[in-house]
Amino acid sequence: MCGIIGYVGEKEIVPLLIDGLKKLEYRGYDSAGICVINENGELECDKKKGGILDLENGVHDKKIKGMIGIAHTRWATHGEPNEINAHPHFDCKKEIAIVHNGIIENYSSLRELLKKEGHVFVSETDSEVVAHLIEKFYAERGDLKESVLKALKIIEGTFGLAIIHKNEKKIIAARRGSPLIIGVGEGEMFVASDVPAILNHTKKVIYLSDNEIAEITKDGYSIENLDGKLIDKKVYDIKWTINQIEKKGFKHFMLKEIFEQPEAIKNALRGRIKDNKIKLTIDLNSEDIGRIIITACGTSWHSSLVGKHFIEKITGIPVEVDYASEFRYRNPLVKPGDVVIVISQSGETADTLAALREAKSKGAKIIGIINVVGSTISREVDSGIYLHAGPEIGVASTKAFTCQITALLLIALMLKQKKSALDVTLLNELFILPEKIQEALKSSDEIRKIAEEFKDSKNFLYLGRGINFPVALEGALKLKEISYIHAEGYPAAEMKHGPIALIDENMPVVFVAPKDSTYEKILSNMEEIKARKGRIIAVTNEDDEKINRLANYVIKVPKVCDELLPIINSIPLQLFAYHLADLKGLDVDKPRNLAKSVTVE
Numbered sequence: 001m002c003g004i005i006g007y008v009g010e011k012e013i014v015p016l017l018i019d020g021l022k023k024l025e026y027r028g029y030d031s032a033g034i035c036v037i038n039e040n041g042e043l044e045c046d047k048k049k050g051g052i053l054d055l056e057n058g059v060h061d062k063k064i065k066g067m068i069g070i071a072h073t074r075w076a077t078h079g080e081p082n083e084i085n086a087h088p089h090f091d092c093k094k095e096i097a098i099v100h101n102g103i104i105e106n107y108s109s110l111r112e113l114l115k116k117e118g119h120v121f122v123s124e125t126d127s128e129v130v131a132h133l134i135e136k137f138y139a140e141r142g143d144l145k146e147s148v149l150k151a152l153k154i155i156e157g158t159f160g161l162a163i164i165h166k167n168e169k170k171i172i173a174a175r176r177g178s179p180l181i182i183g184v185g186e187g188e189m190f191v192a193s194d195v196p197a198i199l200n201h202t203k204k205v206i207y208l209s210d211n212e213i214a215e216i217t218k219d220g221y222s223i224e225n226l227d228g229k230l231i232d233k234k235v236y237d238i239k240w241t242i243n244q245i246e247k248k249g250f251k252h253f254m255l256k257e258i259f260e261q262p263e264a265i266k267n268a269l270r271g272r273i274k275d276n277k278i279k280l281t282i283d284l285n286s287e288d289i290g291r292i293i294i295t296a297c298g299t300s301w302h303s304s305l306v307g308k309h310f311i312e313k314i315t316g317i318p319v320e321v322d323y324a325s326e327f328r329y330r331n332p333l334v335k336p337g338d339v340v341i342v343i344s345q346s347g348e349t350a351d352t353l354a355a356l357r358e359a360k361s362k363g364a365k366i367i368g369i370i371n372v373v374g375s376t377i378s379r380e381v382d383s384g385i386y387l388h389a390g391p392e393i394g395v396a397s398t399k400a401f402t403c404q405i406t407a408l409l410l411i412a413l414m415l416k417q418k419k420s421a422l423d424v425t426l427l428n429e430l431f432i433l434p435e436k437i438q439e440a441l442k443s444s445d446e447i448r449k450i451a452e453e454f455k456d457s458k459n460f461l462y463l464g465r466g467i468n469f470p471v472a473l474e475g476a477l478k479l480k481e482i483s484y485i486h487a488e489g490y491p492a493a494e495m496k497h498g499p500i501a502l503i504d505e506n507m508p509v510v511f512v513a514p515k516d517s518t519y520e521k522i523l524s525n526m527e528e529i530k531a532r533k534g535r536i537i538a539v540t541n542e543d544d545e546k547i548n549r550l551a552n553y554v555i556k557v558p559k560v561c562d563e564l565l566p567i568i569n570s571i572p573l574q575l576f577a578y579h580l581a582d583l584k585g586l587d588v589d590k591p592r593n594l595a596k597s598v599t600v601e
């Protein structure tokens, strides 16, 4: 939930760290801080409540110079967002500084113990205990890495940590459960929570695994496990460009990412359909599969629900979908022979990772659908496919959702082709899907005008049927997370079993109403809303007199085959949520209380 960057080298350190924090701001933005070993060998620090700009303005006048520094952007878990609770945190003598992402579960017992030994705490955070624990061990041996190692053996919980000591020309980094990478440069080295933070400087990256500790100096690094055994790690070459993670003229990352979907889908498909056959790096034989369980969180859970529809239809294999946070805690009945698909944009979601480990421990085969290359989940699955959607920075997931559906469809088709030839029409439809999305995106201005009409609404209902019910759920999630308007997704037919009581002129209803086998039923549901004075926005690929009469606003999308309806129908709903939140003047990319990757339970 927080972002870390650290640097050792000869570049001007403060702008470098601030720039890195800006690239990580999607991970947390309630407070931020920086600490540098200055030219006098002292720790010089600044912290601010608020975003990175507040920190940047404050730190500017201090003219801090040095070669080693760490910085942090916070998303509070323990202790309210304020200057004192902002990272870095220090030992009593202010010789050691630490930045932390994760949760120290045994912090309160450790804090009591250290207090009894005379340590003085200043913040309410769980993280501060780490600085004091290292201080305690440093007093014994005077070696930073050894002291950190000793501390890590006592700490329970999760951490991505970067630590400096005023007398040592190095950064110590360690991880358990919270992502951390090492950036390898020429005469300079980096540590960060995520690649965008360092991409301006290097494309060579090492992904730390759980229980690994790295010692980073200007000229190199060494990585060990907690038993002190040296580990040889692969250095990855990052293919993303800095241009890909900037806004390219769009007002927000979310809007840019919505408009990137034609390209993202092309990339998700690239090289995976050849001679009417699906080629994936997944080792699965449909004959051996008893059932498939898909587990994920949030938007990725919604794409799982879409996947269930067409995997069952195309392959005949039963599919269950479970929230990862529920799956992991209910001792799920998983047997060898079951296939568990985990879906995660970030590849770092704590609940999804725990669900993966639970399923693995019970003998299931684990397949991943992940966007972030080299992420923790991607490294723990048995096999899987990357989305290749490019970096998704906006907290509200958009292009990852449509690419996840695409990936699930490819898996369904791959399983089917082992038994019989594929439907070439569907494959052709997949090829032209990017053009259809491009067409759908042209409604953006029209959708903004509709959003203007509804921006003062307090509630929304989103209704869909069959494969489009998850689209209604996703549309409602997009609206609530960025516009703070209460919105509920519901299966349209269920409306009469309760939610219809809510309908009056103040309850706008968004219908996902494509011309498929459920169309006539959906029109009947619209009649029911109309009869109760509800205002209707309909997303459809039809242009008949009936829908035009029933709906106050009709948003047209191009015609596609049934399997691709959830993708094309999502586009206007993403745009509607975006424009409405923007018209309300809200910070679309960084909605309150939310973080891009939820790396705590």
Ligand code: M6R
Residues within 6 Å of the ligand: 297, 298, 299, 300, 343, 344, 345, 346, 347, 348, 349, 352, 395, 396, 397, 398, 481, 594, 596, 597, 598
């Ligand atoms: O990175 P993941 O796909 O595992 O993230 C799962 C959810 O946290 C994520 O989809 C969340 O719901 C988004 N904010 C939705 O826009």
